[in-house]
Amino acid sequence: MSPRSNENWLWALSEQPGEAQAEALQDLREFLLRAVLVYLTLHRSDLAGWGRQAVHDLAEDLAQETVLEIRENLAGFRGESKFTTWAYRFIINRAASELRRQRYRNLSLDQLREEEPAAFQAALSDRDALGRVDPDQMVERRYYLNLLREIVETELNERQRAAIVGVHLQGRSMDEVAAALGLSRNALYKLLHDARKRLKARLAARHLSEGDILAAFEG
Amino acid sequence: MAHELFIKLLRKIYATGESELDCERVRASLPAYVEFELAGNDPAVRFPQVKAHLAQCPDCAEEHEGLRAVASLEAKGALPEAEESLKRFEAEPVQESADIGAVPAP
Ligand SMILES: [Zn+2]
Numbered sequence: 217m218s219p220r221s222n223e224n225w226l227w228a229l230s231e232q233p234g235e236a237q238a239e240a241l242q243d244l245r246e247f248l249l250r251a252v253l254v255y256l257t258l259h260r261s262d263l264a265g266w267g268r269q270a271v272h273d274l275a276e277d278l279a280q281e282t283v284l285e286i287r288e289n290l291a292g293f294r295g296e297s298k299f300t301t302w303a304y305r306f307i308i309n310r311a312a313s314e315l316r317r318q319r320y321r322n323l324s325l326d327q328l329r330e331e332e333p334a335a336f337q338a339a340l341s342d343r344d345a346l347g348r349v350d351p352d353q354m355v356e357r358r359y360y361l362n363l364l365r366e367i368v369e370t371e372l373n374e375r376q377r378a379a380i381v382g383v384h385l386q387g388r389s390m391d392e393v394a395a396a397l398g399l400s401r402n403a404l405y406k407l408l409h410d411a412r413k414r415l416k417a418r419l420a421a422r423h424l425s426e427g428d429i430l431a432a433f434e435g
Numbered sequence: 436m437a438h439e440l441f442i443k444l445l446r447k448i449y450a451t452g453e454s455e456l457d458c459e460r461v462r463a464s465l466p467a468y469v470e471f472e473l474a475g476n477d478p479a480v481r482f483p484q485v486k487a488h489l490a491q492c493p494d495c496a497e498e499h500e501g502l503r504a505v506a507s508l509e510a511k512g513a514l515p516e517a518e519e520s521l522k523r524f525e526a527e528p529v530q531e532s533a534d535i536g537a538v539p540a541p
Binding site for chain 1: 436437438439440441442443444445446447448449451453455457458459462463465466467469470491492493494495497498501502504505506508509514515516517520521522523524525
């Protein structure tokens with residue numbers, strides 16, 4: 217494959233069907249395939265037990281779907297980056313979503329609700345963090361943790377709470393929690409942003425600075 | 436892990452801005468963001484809001500890292516051929532142990 221300029225990619229891909237367009241589509245598919253295979257290699261631990269053929273088929277499917285997506289979105293390319301970099305983000309988005317889907321196990325809003333108390337408690341009883349904590353610091357930690365929990369319970373609605381717990385306290389993916397709440401990732405981000413703003417305002421109203429609280433949890 | 440996540444949550448709350456970019460806007464900015472970064476620049480200079488979003492959103496952050504890895508290889512002319520990557524999945528199951536790279540018996 218010879219390197220193409222951005223202009224050449226755009227020209228060839230938006231040509232009438234013919235040799236130039238077919239070649240450009242073939243090149244694009246090949247580049248996407250290379251890119252997605254790099255991504256899948258980096259995330260091999262999510263693909264335990266996957267053999268060469270399964271990975272090959274997944275990569276081919278993703279490349280195929282992404283070529284279609286790119287053809288539909290060509291007008292959205294503004295030349296702010298190399299054409300290939302722009303194209304790669306579509307396939308990486310698809311691959312990342314696919315790997316996340318493999319990881320989740322039908323999470324529900326009820327489950328998130330039930331896990332809320334334990335999620336807060338886990339931060340206190342985390343073994344790795346208990347190594348060098350003295351009793352005074354432990355009292356402080358418990359105080360701040362209960363305070364934050366109380367603010368979360370009184371200031372946030374049920375969906376905001378579930379989102380904060382799932383994404384931020386349990387470390388689940390946005391896609392997984394969004395699916396549990398029946399939201400798009402974008403809508404979940406907005407929900408979380410509103411929740412964080414409320415929490416920030418309540419902490420500020422109590423004159424609690426970031427440094428005060430973090431000092432109890434770090435070191 | 437739980438303790439670390441709690442600290443991260445605190446940092447995220449305090450780093451919250453009045454208005455923040457949503458995931459779609461961030462995804463659209465990632466190609467330019469990544470190239471700016473790979474050219475040795477601090478993305479906070481030109482893309483402060485994208486950088487702030489990446490600190491809040493685990494999924495966008497994961498995609499940013501993936502795109503940066505791919506674009507970085509491409510910039511060095513080292514994006515491996517499909518076949519080369521596929522070879523790494525040949526030995527099943529995937530090995531994560533220290534013997535990766537060991538020379539196979541003749
Ligand atoms: Zn995001």
